[in-house]
Amino acid sequence: GAVVSQHPSRVICKSGTSVKIECRSLDFQATTMFWYRQFPKQSLMLMATSNEGSKATYEQGVEKDKFLINHASLTLSTLTVTSAHPEDSSFYICSARAAGGLGNEQFFGPGTRLTVL
């Protein structure tokens, strides 16, 4: 149980285009989903926290107009990188927290590798 999927797993796009990444909890309802970014040889950095049906909360330094997050249902959250640039190339990972789960345990998706040319 507690499986989280992400789609796509890899995406290559041209500079200036927008990219949408989906995060789904497959066998549980996720009250909260989190989006992280990870640059090579660095740790995960939280970008935003998303609760179903409400606006996402962004961490300091993360542009909310550039990284659009939609949490339309208890099993789906999307991250759209708008007008992507090469510096946005990174590994994007989502996680989901189940209602009543173990402490604050989060279940991670497999990640999406974004390369912006």
Place this chain on the structure above:
Amino acid sequence: GQNIDQPTEMTATEGAIVQINCTYQTSGFNGLFWYQQHAGEAPTFLSYNVLDGLEEKGRFSSFLSRSKGYSYLLLKELQMKDSASYLCAAPYSSASKIIFGSGTRLSIRP
């Protein structure tokens, strides 16, 4: 503020034992996580400690001392597949966020 420190890199020999330390400072305490992350993959859950002491799960054990703000992950009978980054992480805030340490890259040599 929130702060988590762990060594950047460690090397160990196949079949041996290695201990990865983590010190943390968080406002409020809601447990401590350890995750394993292989290159290019998402983190996978290893352990979650809330109470002081050692918790053992097969070859992996995790220890916590809340008074010292200290934890360690102990890996026994190391295998080549254990080469990965090990992330110490702590929840914070009422929003159930998790802050991650920088991770310890563990290399196993034959």
